[in-house]
Amino acid sequence: MAQFQLSGVRKSFDRTHVLKGIDLHIAEGEFISLVGPSGCGKSTLLRIIAGLEDQSEGSVRIGGDVVDGVRPADRNLAMVFQSYALYPHLTVYNNIAVPLRMRRLSTLQRAAVLRWLIPGTRETEDRIRSDVEDVAKLLGLKDLLQRKPAQLSGGQRQRVAVGRAIVREPRAFLLDEPLSNLDAKLRVHMRTEIAQLHRRLGATFIYVTHDQAEAMTMSDRIAVMMDGNIIQIGSPDDVYDDPQDLRVAEFIGSPKINILDGGVIDEARGLVFGSSRFAATFLERPGTSVRIGVRPEALRLANAENAPFSGRLAHKENLGAEVLLHVEIPDQRAAVIVRFDHGGAREISIGDAVGLTCSPEDLRIFGASGERIKAEVEARKVAHG
């Protein structure tokens, strides 16, 4: 187990800057997710931590030691790859045993011929066998040990890849989109299994994913990456409730946060929200236009006449446990999505006029370039119309 300290890590391939100065501290035993859209540099960062790639600038410390230039195998980290990277010619048993054999047996003891003649080989192989069997039992792979990877289903392969990682008690686990090749149902199931595994092992997990739901459900902390930068780090709740950037707000949460145009800070330092005006304390100059984010579950139905927003119900998405209303509002770019619990909004049908409102504390306000504007929005409506 170990803590990680990344300082000013940059990486360029030829002339493209893939990582633009990453600073990150990961505590011992923490489950941290690196989440962001494809191509933002998550895998590159993970591979730099693993030692599979050299950073162009900056340093990586593991457990206090600078590991720049240390070979991957010597960093004692385990990695689970997106494609699982199982050795196709080896059985499940041997796949899981490889990291142990590489560490516990000498070159001579690994040689195909005469290996049993060298003292200690049998004892070590016996210990390896019992370790592999423990892991197999833990992951439910006991009956599959003699199969080749080609004879396994996707979920089973994934489990073998995890088994190969946990068998040797590394300092930390690096996982690069380990679930993205599984079908939706299995993916949800494996989320739980991995989270439980983390709890049981108590080791540091660094988990890369482009799926915000995975990050939200499993992590202690989430690092949101965009374009080679980490733009926010925090607990899932922090990142969800208190996004520091419009891109974070839009990336985290499903369905997506509603972004409403037309919020204007007026001369009275109030916030114009649709047809309502709230008292608010801003640092911004009066007259600046802002963008307002509201989560779908924060919106409520209101009387169409005096609600800040009103529009027509364009589509109703019934997901069973909840219902999503798509409300088209004049002058807004996209339909606003409102989330209701099961059975809510039953009386509204497509085409009906709908009024929407919300509490001011649920408004998230962003500047023109996407930065979060801290503002005290008071519950008091200042004026109307």
Add this chain to the structure above:
Amino acid sequence: MADVALAREIDANIAQGARPHVRLRRRRMMSMTAAVLLAPALVLMALLLIGPVLAVLLMSFTDYQLGAPTWSLVGLENYIELYGDRVFWTSLTNTLLYVAIVVPSSIALGLGLALLIESGSTLRAFYRSIFFIPVMATLIAMAISWEYMLHPQFGLINLMLKEIGLPAQAWLSDPVLALPTIAAIGIWQLFGFNMVLFLAGIVSIPSHLYEAAVMDGARSAWSRFWLVTWPMLGPVTVFVAVISAIRSFQVFDTVHVLTKGGPSKATEVLLYSMYSEGFEFFRSGLAAAIAVVFLCFVLLLTIIKARLIEKKVHYS
């Protein structure tokens, strides 16, 4: 956020000088690994392929003879000698003639048999294997069998001709017949290879193209061949032609065993000329000049083929 600030501080405190050094060492290690892995191949390539190619070019400008105490640069003299040498011209035209006979015949035979095999559903693997046997049988041993079959008096071929009332031929000792006879053996040896390439080509034609052709009114197999098969096999055919040409250019075994270039140089081919100059008369310089001519032809064909492969890769 505090983490970030902390990290910056720590980073600022770490000595900047040490790390690039480590990284440099690491990168150098990667190059070292590559160098170690590549070293045997590079050394052997330099020693056994690239060096000799340069040497053959150089030697072709010298009068080097194996065993002679001295040698000197003679400029283009070897090439001039070749240019004025009737035997060399015979050798070159014979080689080209051999290629001109073997390539079209082995392509036609290979394509025809591939189509015939694929036109039915039974015994396909059987025929394919039978026709492939000559490709891999030791040509020298088979040449000896052919020699006996072509024996003017007791050979099977002439005896069969006699049965159907045709005159016997002196296949290998008649200057007119010798080269075509050698070429016939070449065709016998090569067409199975071409057939397998055509079979692969035919199998890869999507069957819905034939269905479309039928719907479009191509009722006979003949019209479907010209509408679908032949155009679709176009690239394969060009490819097969170039490969066959490269292989035919290298004809040597049959000539060396059966005719030694005779009768009266009727089967003298490039490689045989090079062999006798270089390894029987040990006139290495002259042999090198012939080798350069041979190399030019084969390189030309190989480059054409490489172009074709490149194109094919782009298509897929």
Add this chain to the structure above:
Amino acid sequence: MNARICSPWEILRHAVLLTVAAIVLLPFIWMIVTSLKPQSEIFLSEIRWWPEQLHVVENYTKAFERAPLVRYLLNGVIVTVLIFALQALIALPAAYALAKLRFWGRDAVFAMVLFCILIPAQAIAVPVFLLFHHAGILDTYAALIVPFTISAFGIFLMRQFFLTVPDDLVDAARMDGISEFGIVWRVMLPTAIPALTAFGVFSIVAHWNDYFWPLIAVNSQELFTPPVGVATFRNEEAGTDYGPLMAAATVIIAPLIIAFLLAQRRFIEGITFSGMK
């Protein structure tokens, strides 16, 4: 099925194909039949498809007595197996480096490999012969083997194959603690078995049958490979004693033909796939 075999077209197809097959096999059949005949039945002015008097034992004994056929076959095995083993030993690490490592000069090295593929062995026979002459290794096993230890085509083929092996697998091996050299043999080699088999078939067939270079490189009968051996046998017999000669030829081609009949698909794939060189 039966209906289709009996259709007129199917009958015609088989008739044509069987005829061609018979013609193709004729030299083999005639060689074997002749190897069974006594001298008196060989020089006949009529076709005799099957000897009246079988001389199998006599002809084959004579063949083995007059020429060290076993020695030739053994040389063939030694030479082809060593050539292929060395080719693999040298080409696989190089192909791995070219496919999976990033280093300065990689493109230049690969361009060099591509150029080397273009060089036909016969064209450089003269300088290689002189090199070996000065190195004093003509007329040894080394002379038969060394020129072919480097196969630029083998490097190219294996590199193309390695490109299709996922990078993750290599990275996983690095994480597991396998050295770069270990990766070549323990990870890449096992995944490359199909490609290596195809190349192996091609290499072994090509060098078992090669006549040009062994003819130049060796003089001593103990070192003759099967083709040179049988050609020499024929020259010594001056083409008179066909029975033993055909027996010897049959013995020489037998190993490859038998191997071929046992694994036809492998052979056809290997030779055509690699033969496109």
